[in-house]
Amino acid sequence: MTLDGYIASRDGGVEWLDKYRNNTEDYGYTALYESIDTVLMGGNTYRAILGFGCEWPYPDKTSYVISHREQQGTNDCISIISDNAISFIKQLKAGTGKDIWLVGGGQLTAQLLEERLIDEMQICVFPILLGTGIRLFSENSSAYEWIADKQQSFLSGAILLTYRKP
């Protein structure tokens, strides 16, 4: 997120991140990606990724999209979940696999925070003010404390802050 808490501009664009992309720093992405076997996201995030027009970026992971707008079903490696999302995610977490990555977005994050279903947050804070846009933490999300874990600084000025659920 930006210093002022945004993950995207109002229209969902992430052009602000372009200047931080380079070949030497991945801001912890590879380590995160290797630690998971499942990705989870809401419908807006799903449609944003489809809108990029590229190949599905998580072909080697099991992908779940929580959405009422898409038709329930499974297509290639992507499953659409439209009913009983919370109990589905509880079951998923009870499985014996690797970790699950919540790719986004704000609404699903707020819901999972409310249900205390997020175990760890890795927040990479970039040294930029965006002024407006879509926030990582939406207004009226759940209020509670976290335990700060490790921190990692990058040459670009970004810092990766990791927090665990108490």
Added chain:
Amino acid sequence: MTLDGYIASRDGGVEWLDKYRNNTEDYGYTALYESIDTVLMGGNTYRAILGFGCEWPYPDKTSYVISHREQQGTNDCISIISDNAISFIKQLKAGTGKDIWLVGGGQLTAQLLEERLIDEMQICVFPILLGTGIRLFSENSSAYEWIADKQQSFLSGAILLTYRKP
């Protein structure tokens, strides 16, 4: 600020900070306080401090309050500035004294960010989600990049992030 970017609850309360107060950590406050000879704040912050009912907390500093609601004038060590605030602050910055601390609040911060008059930001991020309240960076504040400077972690899980103006 909290992880979700708040500095106070909706009514201006800072009770969320209570659990982080202790006798061994001051989160950089003493170092900051010694580096300045002047404090600057908006009217809401001024009235909030008066509302605490304690002695003026900056008796050994020159205090300026930017406000249209208070009567212009000087009372003890506090001067109320109601006109031409930006040019007043530019003059203040051009002086030869120590640094100036912008105590708050959101409106004055947004205005000074817009005018590129803030040289350094020291943001102490506490490991807590507040869910709602008054934000450090108000909606539609200025969009620009900063240079990340030093970082300092505290046992409580707070981290002090310092940024300089490019």
